[in-house]
Amino acid sequence: MTAQSTEFAFGMPWESLYGYSQAVRAGDTLYISGQLSHDSTGTFLGEGDFELQMSTTFDNLDRVLKHFGATRKQIVETTVLVRGLRDHFDTVARLHAAYCGERRPTSTVMGVTDLALPDQLVEIGAVVRLDLAR
Template sequence: MRNLLFSGALAALVLPAAALAAPEFLNSGDPAGMPFSEAVRSGNTVYLSGQLGIAPGASAVVEGGIEAESTQVMENIKRTLEAHGLAMTDLVKCTVMLADMAEWGAFNEVYKSYFEEGKFPARSAFGAAGLALGGKVEVECIAEAPAS
């Protein structure tokens, strides 16, 4: 019994090689001078920084209200994932921040169009007193990457 407990404890200390690798800071070339990486890979987990409804190369959120901003946010997430060899189907968790929770339904209509029905990432949403650049929505996500 004692040997069984020892071998079980030893096995718990053995980590896969991916878990021992240093984090990889991922940027695809459009950091816009902001002090963060667009994504960080740690093992097989990829953490995406929050995305606003800003078109690539722009410095302000897109016009057109919550639907336009939500679409741009989701396109930004998709583009970031694709730049690093991932897809929307690799997302496992998203956190949604809305400037106005009354727009939750409108956001959901856009959001669900980016996923296959019934295969949505886990998600939480909350209202924020203010988002960067006066945005109406910001979304950050976590993806599970294939082992490299």
């Protein structure tokens, strides 16, 4: 039997431009592309405000989870890319721990020199198991 895949997009112009989906469900695994700080129209939010960018990025991650009927408790892995990691590590740690709550997924945090948008400071991707208890 072959597993089915389902793709999800927000309808942002950069999805077609870059050629990717916000998430792909393959069987019971959901792969979520790196999320960033933007509103529903694609307007970037939080220029110069790391904490706002991080919280808005988590909000967008929640939007993807909701589309698939998933919750944070089903996240098994996160990847966090940060410009200026040394300056922002404590904030990353605090907000990531608060977002995950009692659930402790695996996580990779990497400092990077650039991200896709000039004012972007953080990007967060995730792997989710839909067959875990919600």
